[in-house]
Amino acid sequence: MSTGVWLIGARGSVAVTSMIGALAVRAGLTAPTGCVLESPALRNDALPRLGDLVFGGHDVSSVPLDKKAAALAEAGILPARLAEAVRDALFEIEQQVRPLPVGATQAEVAREIGADLDTFRRRHRLDRVVVINVSTTEPAPPPHPAHADLDALRAALDGPDPVLPPSSLAAYAALLAGCPYVDFTPSTGARLPALDALARAQGLPYGGHDGKTGETLVKSVLAPMFVQRNLRVRTWSGINLLGGGDGANLAEPAANAAKSASKQRVLAETLGYQPQGDTRIDFVEDLDDFKTAWDLITFEGFLGTRMRMEFSWHGCDSALAAPLILDLARLTSAAHQAGRVGPLTELAFFFKDPLGQVPHALSDQWQVLRDAVASYGAPGTPR
Amino acid sequence: MSTGVWLIGARGSVAVTSMIGALAVRAGLTAPTGCVLESPALRNDALPRLGDLVFGGHDVSSVPLDKKAAALAEAGILPARLAEAVRDALFEIEQQVRPLPVGATQAEVAREIGADLDTFRRRHRLDRVVVINVSTTEPAPPPHPAHADLDALRAALDGPDPVLPPSSLAAYAALLAGCPYVDFTPSTGARLPALDALARAQGLPYGGHDGKTGETLVKSVLAPMFVQRNLRVRTWSGINLLGGGDGANLAEPAANAAKSASKQRVLAETLGYQPQGDTRIDFVEDLDDFKTAWDLITFEGFLGTRMRMEFSWHGCDSALAAPLILDLARLTSAAHQAGRVGPLTELAFFFKDPLGQVPHALSDQWQVLRDAVASYGAPGTPR
Amino acid sequence: MSTGVWLIGARGSVAVTSMIGALAVRAGLTAPTGCVLESPALRNDALPRLGDLVFGGHDVSSVPLDKKAAALAEAGILPARLAEAVRDALFEIEQQVRPLPVGATQAEVAREIGADLDTFRRRHRLDRVVVINVSTTEPAPPPHPAHADLDALRAALDGPDPVLPPSSLAAYAALLAGCPYVDFTPSTGARLPALDALARAQGLPYGGHDGKTGETLVKSVLAPMFVQRNLRVRTWSGINLLGGGDGANLAEPAANAAKSASKQRVLAETLGYQPQGDTRIDFVEDLDDFKTAWDLITFEGFLGTRMRMEFSWHGCDSALAAPLILDLARLTSAAHQAGRVGPLTELAFFFKDPLGQVPHALSDQWQVLRDAVASYGAPGTPR
Amino acid sequence: MSTGVWLIGARGSVAVTSMIGALAVRAGLTAPTGCVLESPALRNDALPRLGDLVFGGHDVSSVPLDKKAAALAEAGILPARLAEAVRDALFEIEQQVRPLPVGATQAEVAREIGADLDTFRRRHRLDRVVVINVSTTEPAPPPHPAHADLDALRAALDGPDPVLPPSSLAAYAALLAGCPYVDFTPSTGARLPALDALARAQGLPYGGHDGKTGETLVKSVLAPMFVQRNLRVRTWSGINLLGGGDGANLAEPAANAAKSASKQRVLAETLGYQPQGDTRIDFVEDLDDFKTAWDLITFEGFLGTRMRMEFSWHGCDSALAAPLILDLARLTSAAHQAGRVGPLTELAFFFKDPLGQVPHALSDQWQVLRDAVASYGAPGTPR
Ligand SMILES: NC(=O)c1ccc[n+]([C@@H]2O[C@H](COP(=O)([O-])OP(=O)(O)OC[C@H]3O[C@@H](n4cnc5c(N)ncnc54)[C@H](O)[C@@H]3O)[C@@H](O)[C@H]2O)c1
Ligand SMILES: NC(=O)c1ccc[n+]([C@@H]2O[C@H](COP(=O)([O-])OP(=O)(O)OC[C@H]3O[C@@H](n4cnc5c(N)ncnc54)[C@H](O)[C@@H]3O)[C@@H](O)[C@H]2O)c1
Ligand SMILES: NC(=O)c1ccc[n+]([C@@H]2O[C@H](COP(=O)([O-])OP(=O)(O)OC[C@H]3O[C@@H](n4cnc5c(N)ncnc54)[C@H](O)[C@@H]3O)[C@@H](O)[C@H]2O)c1
Ligand SMILES: NC(=O)c1ccc[n+]([C@@H]2O[C@H](COP(=O)([O-])OP(=O)(O)OC[C@H]3O[C@@H](n4cnc5c(N)ncnc54)[C@H](O)[C@@H]3O)[C@@H](O)[C@H]2O)c1
Ligand code: NA
Ligand code: NA
Structure with missing residues (x-):
């Protein structure tokens, strides 16, 4: 074919x-x-x-x-x-x-x-x-x-x-x-x-x-984990640092807004509620196509105990x-x-x-x- | 009942x-x-x-x-x-x-x-x-x-x-x-x-x-992600720092070995191969029941590009x-x-x-x- | 007295x-x-x-x-x-x-x-x-x-x-x-x-x-290290997530700008040049006075080799x-x-x-x- | 000359x-x-x-x-x-x-x-x-x-x-x-x-x-920061993952012990006391000369408040x-x-x-x- x-x-x-x-x-x-x-x-x-x-x-x-x-x-x-x-x-x-x-x-x-x-x-x-x-x-x-x-x-x-x-x-x-x-x-x-x-x-x-190639990909497996364990996500914040042609364009506020919105949808859809926190995209030219994303997740377990998880992802976007x-x-x-x-x-x-x-x-x-x-x-x- | x-x-x-x-x-x-x-x-x-x-x-x-x-x-x-x-x-x-x-x-x-x-x-x-x-x-x-x-x-x-x-x-x-x-x-x-x-x-x-309550839990959602995306995990290394009664006991080499083996199984079973790297358990009395686990995962994508991900998990074990x-x-x-x-x-x-x-x-x-x-x-x- | x-x-x-x-x-x-x-x-x-x-x-x-x-x-x-x-x-x-x-x-x-x-x-x-x-x-x-x-x-x-x-x-x-x-x-x-x-x-x-109580404090010891080792910092990016009264106020763009500028000065003054990257402050109400800052530093060493360092700081601001x-x-x-x-x-x-x-x-x-x-x-x- | x-x-x-x-x-x-x-x-x-x-x-x-x-x-x-x-x-x-x-x-x-x-x-x-x-x-x-x-x-x-x-x-x-x-x-x-x-x-x-080229280098600037701010370090734990010829050799327990001891000295000497925690060196062949070190520092501030800092260092040792x-x-x-x-x-x-x-x-x-x-x-x- x-x-x-x-x-x-x-x-x-x-x-x-x-x-x-x-x-x-x-x-x-x-x-x-x-x-x-x-x-x-x-x-x-x-x-x-x-x-x-x-x-x-x-x-x-x-x-x-x-x-x-x-x-x-x-x-x-x-x-x-x-x-x-x-x-x-x-x-x-x-x-x-x-x-x-x-x-x-x-x-x-x-x-x-x-x-x-x-x-x-x-x-x-x-x-x-x-x-x-x-x-x-x-x-x-x-x-x-x-x-x-x-x-x-x-x-x-x-x-x-x-x-x-x-x-x-x-x-x-x-x-x-x-x-x-x-x-x-x-x-x-x-x-x-x-x-x-x-x-x-x-x-x-x-x-x-x-295309889902980094932070959102990870979110799409971590968020269900919290749901399946019945743990309550309180905040989920992230930042994406990237250069490259795409990064340069995303530094424009309007494009950035379109992209950030894409990236947040998975949380509300998976968790059933929107935790506090935002996703940022920052242009750092020198990083070129190698993006670093970092996320902080704070969550609550049994008897209200507060816990947290961080991840950083260093991927080549292309x-x-x-x-x-x-x-x-x-x-x-x-x-x-x-x-x-x-x-x-x-x-x-x-x-x-x-x-x-x-x-x-x-x-x-x-x-x-x-x-x-x-x-x-x-x-x-x-x- | x-x-x-x-x-x-x-x-x-x-x-x-x-x-x-x-x-x-x-x-x-x-x-x-x-x-x-x-x-x-x-x-x-x-x-x-x-x-x-x-x-x-x-x-x-x-x-x-x-x-x-x-x-x-x-x-x-x-x-x-x-x-x-x-x-x-x-x-x-x-x-x-x-x-x-x-x-x-x-x-x-x-x-x-x-x-x-x-x-x-x-x-x-x-x-x-x-x-x-x-x-x-x-x-x-x-x-x-x-x-x-x-x-x-x-x-x-x-x-x-x-x-x-x-x-x-x-x-x-x-x-x-x-x-x-x-x-x-x-x-x-x-x-x-x-x-x-x-x-x-x-x-x-x-x-x-x-019981699967921390690092292994996260592994059991991240490892399938790499499989489903057909990305090759090259190394997966981790350390668990914990105190508490359980931590004190795990400081004994024999108990530690039993536990570390438990923790590695998920990788080989999910990925279909055993990536390089070990899981350590270290006793740090002062941390008490609040465990911090950190993992480094290095992986390979299209055209052999090397990428990496880190996470740290700070959970209350009990x-x-x-x-x-x-x-x-x-x-x-x-x-x-x-x-x-x-x-x-x-x-x-x-x-x-x-x-x-x-x-x-x-x-x-x-x-x-x-x-x-x-x-x-x-x-x-x-x- | x-x-x-x-x-x-x-x-x-x-x-x-x-x-x-x-x-x-x-x-x-x-x-x-x-x-x-x-x-x-x-x-x-x-x-x-x-x-x-x-x-x-x-x-x-x-x-x-x-x-x-x-x-x-x-x-x-x-x-x-x-x-x-x-x-x-x-x-x-x-x-x-x-x-x-x-x-x-x-x-x-x-x-x-x-x-x-x-x-x-x-x-x-x-x-x-x-x-x-x-x-x-x-x-x-x-x-x-x-x-x-x-x-x-x-x-x-x-x-x-x-x-x-x-x-x-x-x-x-x-x-x-x-x-x-x-x-x-x-x-x-x-x-x-x-x-x-x-x-x-x-x-x-x-x-x-x-007052210098978190991310900038760490910067003020790490930046001199890079200088003294003659390593070239290429990018330094950071994000501060905080709640509390102070965080709420800093969510206002004007106050945020004043604070972010304060936080960047140490790099240019210590390194002698301004690396790429910004410092963000994000308000996440639920974190209250416990601030998490994360920084990514990419640097260059001998023969142009690229290296990186990340830190996260979890401090109680008050x-x-x-x-x-x-x-x-x-x-x-x-x-x-x-x-x-x-x-x-x-x-x-x-x-x-x-x-x-x-x-x-x-x-x-x-x-x-x-x-x-x-x-x-x-x-x-x-x- | x-x-x-x-x-x-x-x-x-x-x-x-x-x-x-x-x-x-x-x-x-x-x-x-x-x-x-x-x-x-x-x-x-x-x-x-x-x-x-x-x-x-x-x-x-x-x-x-x-x-x-x-x-x-x-x-x-x-x-x-x-x-x-x-x-x-x-x-x-x-x-x-x-x-x-x-x-x-x-x-x-x-x-x-x-x-x-x-x-x-x-x-x-x-x-x-x-x-x-x-x-x-x-x-x-x-x-x-x-x-x-x-x-x-x-x-x-x-x-x-x-x-x-x-x-x-x-x-x-x-x-x-x-x-x-x-x-x-x-x-x-x-x-x-x-x-x-x-x-x-x-x-x-x-x-x-x-030679001081990674984790210990960072320790030698962070530990004085805690001293100068009169903050009490409670635990300092670390792990070094490295491959290469040096890594292979350090996988031998005796050499590893020599090296780990070297790496701990800076804490006791700078802080004036030895916080809990150890430094590990793990051989991960595939990482070759690119070493990743991760450290967790927990410390205590005013009124006993517990805080923490993590860093990861990804350096090319040679x-x-x-x-x-x-x-x-x-x-x-x-x-x-x-x-x-x-x-x-x-x-x-x-x-x-x-x-x-x-x-x-x-x-x-x-x-x-x-x-x-x-x-x-x-x-x-x-x-
Ligand atoms: N790489 C990833 O991981 C990833 C993930 C999701 C989405 N994306 C999206 O994929 C797109 C491409 O990313 P990239 O890194 O290749 O960017 P790039 O800047 O390298 O390439 C974009 C190309 O589009 C061309 N172009 C611009 N306007 C055009 C138009 N109107 N018609 C035809 N061509 C036009 C540009 O000249 C350029 O060659 C971006 O929109 C990016 O947001 C990428
Ligand atoms: N907390 C977790 O996330 C987690 C996860 C997986 C497994 N575990 C396992 O759960 C167990 C309990 O953890 P913990 O934090 O409560 O430990 P703990 O030290 O607080 O409690 C263990 C209890 O077992 C008692 N005990 C010891 N030997 C006994 C024996 N022969 N018969 C009856 N009681 C005996 C001890 O006196 C103590 O009260 C540990 O084996 C731990 O490895 C815990
Ligand atoms: N906590 C830190 O680590 C740190 C570091 C550097 C700077 N600061 C600065 O210290 C300040 C206080 O921080 P905080 O966490 O205590 O904030 P906060 O919101 O808890 O307290 C600020 C207080 O100032 C009062 N206030 C507002 N306007 C006033 C005015 N015009 N005159 C008198 N009082 C007024 C408010 O009513 C409030 O009680 C902030 O400006 C913050 O940016 C704090
Ligand atoms: N790279 C770093 O950041 C760093 C930092 C501190 C210390 N060191 C130390 O530097 C040394 C060299 O590191 P490397 O990465 O180049 O290791 P390497 O394994 O690449 O090189 C060691 C060399 O020493 C040779 N050798 C072994 N035994 C010898 C002997 N008895 N006489 C002469 N040569 C002998 C080996 O054949 C090999 O060529 C190691 O001991 C390492 O611990 C390295
Ligand atoms: Na971290
Ligand atoms: Na990290």
Whole structure:
């Protein structure tokens, strides 16, 4: 099942790490560590293989992929020898990365995006193309009546003023072109009633939001522990220190607010109440893609005894995110093939702020994922 | 369903905290925080209520319960006003605590223990008595052929030399007297083939070992996270600093070794391999019952990137253990009533070193527990 | 040498803890742990003794001292039995605490404050009265031309509009009444050219700003370590989580900014450059006076190797601050007696944001302090 | 002032990192970060320059230096491009590294060592040669009467049985050959009365023991902070997790004990009492030269309030140690030239377990060092 992976933000850290990783695994140069679908419990023939993925994408930047690769190697995010080893294959991907189209109206931009997707699909004879947003996080857009209604949206897109934020325009274009869409960022993406309607009309699935790669991942296993032990969490406070392109952008208050909100949801949903405390994101340029998160949890046990737990997490964000991009491409492709339509709630395992009414405990999300994977390949499922 | 809770080590910190806690909850003075069976998902009428528990026990110490209570209050383990409020009720329990019997042979001691259990049951007209070992952790006993065979054991117990460590003698006596037995410590307890045979012969269930209240609890949710994300744990090292009676005893190399082994099992079982690193237990008298555990986990992600996580846990051991004693008494009573015989694998949720081939991920253990609780009370189950 | 200690904010946590502590030490109920002047290296007969201190003060709150004491005991900041033991003596101090005067002009308020100070001094036949500000931290005031010139200030104070923030008005009033003034908060206090002129004209010393009791204290020993080892600090980031009255106030952005700036100065001054990273203060009500600070330091060593250090500090702010109030009262009294005029740079040891060009390494500040203490009592010094 | 640096253990991590570092700094490829003598406050013309150092040494291993360099680069301890850039210069040093001599008696081995030192000095026309021990840590040797008396020692060395541990034999040989000796390890080295007598007879200085590069360094600034604030440290516990050659050796109980004792001294000496708690060293091979140390400090403040602090230190041991080797060579050379004889107490700044009655607070040690450096170059001092 040959699957195209079209990345919005194709020249960014996550995108390029995922490309190089896929090439390196395919070439047998490295193990698929961090690829969830490669763990024994989830391996399934109904999924496209890592080697079946074909990459392309849009970006507003024009820094060549190999230059970005060199920068990632320099920063210790990937081994220089791997970047070197896949240089030629990366150069082929370079040919598939196109500047984000511009146009007089958003409708026109969407058509151009769709045309790029069509060209990509035809040129590589792909069974399907999954569009994944890994571009810079946007601020939440101002509300607009056309967000709620597909016809109104179509009309508005023909007007001179932008109606959709870039992520939602990409989602619109992708769905229109028959491509499932996944948002790895906290941006709006397909999360508008009008776009949900479009996805359903097109018979397409979509997924998101905001890849879960660090502090929130840990929260999603610790919070259930407190619940299951019937211990009362009184405060849960955290800080995330990170540099990198993503960090720089998150230093903007609006983007920071979008992200912090994503990160808090797991507590209220899992605990059933909101403990005191906030989650901060601080930009510290020198830390680059190596994020340090620290959390303090104070809790109460039997007879009111006060106790506490701290953790610090020192992870490489791109290295944690990139294999999930590969997983999401394969899963969304299989879900599409299996006829799934609308929000892919089974992907909650991957996201800080998942779509739909879903469990927030990681172990529950894992079971939902495992069942979904099994169902994609169940006998009788259309392949 | 009136249930007796007979504690071996009834004058220790865990025992006295559990007694005072049960009395205080019953009197409406405090919430049952930390009592697993009081969480909405597990509440079940098939379980004896907290208020149905009647306490008694054996100890080699003769420090009165209220003196111990005062010491616990002084150390900040329980609020002085609670200890004060349940003083009279605690004095009633004092009457049920007896010195550990002595005798010429271990068989004789066992008979005396059984006689104490009978008296307790009759005096309080109890439906059943659950014996729980919360006494000082023993070193692992030297192997003995009689451990493997019930008849050989019976014969050996009549001889002049001790064959069983105290925890196993207590288990033997309890089972002989028709009482289910649970070991909250890492001591041998019922974990001998001869005693398993006795339990089956008597139609009795038993449970253990080693209450999971801190570092191992956290391990049992973090290790599955690494597995589910297909991240490779390279090293996992930890240290536990604790004082208190338990800490003093664990400073003995033999007891320390027994406990450290308990604490490591979760990693190999969950990860499927044993990462480098050890778990230490250090006695620091001044810390008393407030234990600090610190763990360092180094792991590898996509493209071999090295990452790390640290946590420190600052818990009050008795406050964490005591409500579990109440849970275990209620569960074991209900399991007995429901006709369960042999090792209670459904109690794995509570233990560092659970009996049988059981899951080690906390969330899986929780589901097993939930299903078991449901089954105890299922229609058609003998009540 | 009988010394009055007049506290602005006399009903706050720091104030009441310092009063109770002084009373308890005097009564032999507790050791003077945390009182710097009681360490062998600094004990000096030229200083007023702890028992010579007489307390009074102003506050805008009217909560009685013993009610505040009970709240502090309830929160675990001081032992209930100590609060009980000094109840009568505390009631005597209660008589010396007066509402902050109000008036038509700031000049009038200053006169009222001065009158209260005179009454206090006369009633207790005090050799001198030291005024110490431990009230709520203010936002930085808007600049005003009268801040730079004493005559202009005098004129402006007679006008209808407020010219000085409360801390500076207190400083003005104190100096006018012949009392040395110390600011334990980051507020402006005496830190205005016009007030410096007044202090000099009156022959009075003054001190400040912002008691150093946690994260900054640790910074002031760790930063010199990196300097002395010639290791390059690349980033230093921190977060302070605290509740309590002080925490609530610091949640206000303006006060928070004032405090964060105080906390960063030590790094630039000690390292000679400003590493990347910020210091945050977050209000988490439930933590009350128990503050947790966490800092991450990344640094570079030989051949560019990157290394890191983390610390977390869990301190009780009032317990750390209160003994320093006693130290500052005694030192300022002795400095006054020794004829010191103007900013007391020798008190840098106590402050996050000390007055004047002073060393910022704690060990250097300690030596300056020790030399100053010795000089106060040197033969020939006026006593 | 051309100075030979003769390293016992010349093929180890610390040795090779120090050689490559010296070459790289000399070639202008890297800054001398971590070299204490290169900080502005200590720069002094009386010291040999970094570029004046000439390297040689003994080792029992025969792994070539460039192979070790490649391994260090692979492990991330030094940049591969630096190792590459100094390859030729390193090859020249390779010619000066000789196998540790063997002989029928220890006297004979000492003569061979001395001969190697003489050859080295003559070949490079060196003003002096400093011998520094950076070989594997030894267990403490059994006591022997000859350790206390130089004549007895001379006699015993001629016998068939070994009298001295390798580090002391190296010290004996060095001193006999007119070379100052420094021990960077916790091994015995020159720390025997007979060897002190020899050093004095030869008019030579010596230094040690046990380079202070991590946890103990931090202790030496934090412990004085608690003293100066008159806070009572109740417990101080720590664990060091490390791999590498040194770590493997320290896993041996005897070596571990030697090292742990070194690490505890600073507390008792600085605080004036020994708080509860121990320091552990655990071998975790995979961590290699990147050591993680974690310490928990619990302390008591005003009115008995309990507080706590934790730190974790993640340092690269060789990168921290190597520049100190360069500092020690230069300082010892200058001290020798300045006529210093016997134990170099001014080097306490560098050691966990310094010689003599010296301050243990880092800031005091720094001042002693600064004064010593100044005195080496004072006018009138023989150069
Ligand atoms: N790495 C993680 O762990 C993680 C986790 C969750 C979410 N995310 C999100 O993934 C996204 C990518 O992260 P990154 O570290 O690769 O960031 P990055 O800054 O390295 O890359 C973002 C890329 O998007 C491009 N871009 C910006 N606007 C665009 C637009 N309108 N259309 C197309 N391309 C555009 C940029 O030019 C850049 O190349 C961010 O939004 C981040 O918040 C990352
Ligand atoms: N608190 C926890 O979190 C936790 C977790 C797991 C296991 N445990 C285990 O629970 C046990 C109790 O812990 P604790 O903190 O209450 O210890 P403790 O020292 O306060 O109490 C132990 C009691 O057992 C008594 N005892 C000793 N030998 C006995 C014997 N042969 N027969 C009867 N009584 C005997 C002692 O006199 C004492 O009163 C320990 O074995 C501990 O390892 C505790
Ligand atoms: N505790 C520490 O470690 C520490 C360290 C440095 C600085 N400080 C500063 O010390 C001050 C006191 O801290 P706290 O914890 O006692 O706070 P708190 O809120 O408990 O007490 C402040 C008191 O000041 C009173 N007050 C407010 N405005 C006043 C005014 N204009 N005149 C007179 N009284 C006034 C309040 O009514 C209150 O009683 C704060 O400014 C804090 O920032 C504390
Ligand atoms: N790196 C640090 O931060 C630090 C701090 C304090 C002390 N030290 C000490 O420095 C020493 C060296 O550390 P390392 O990391 O380089 O260790 P390493 O294992 O890499 O090197 C030790 C070298 O000594 C050699 N050796 C062993 N026995 C010898 C002998 N008898 N004569 C000559 N050579 C011998 C070994 O072959 C090896 O090449 C250790 O003793 C360590 O405890 C290191
Ligand atoms: Na910590
Ligand atoms: Na930490």
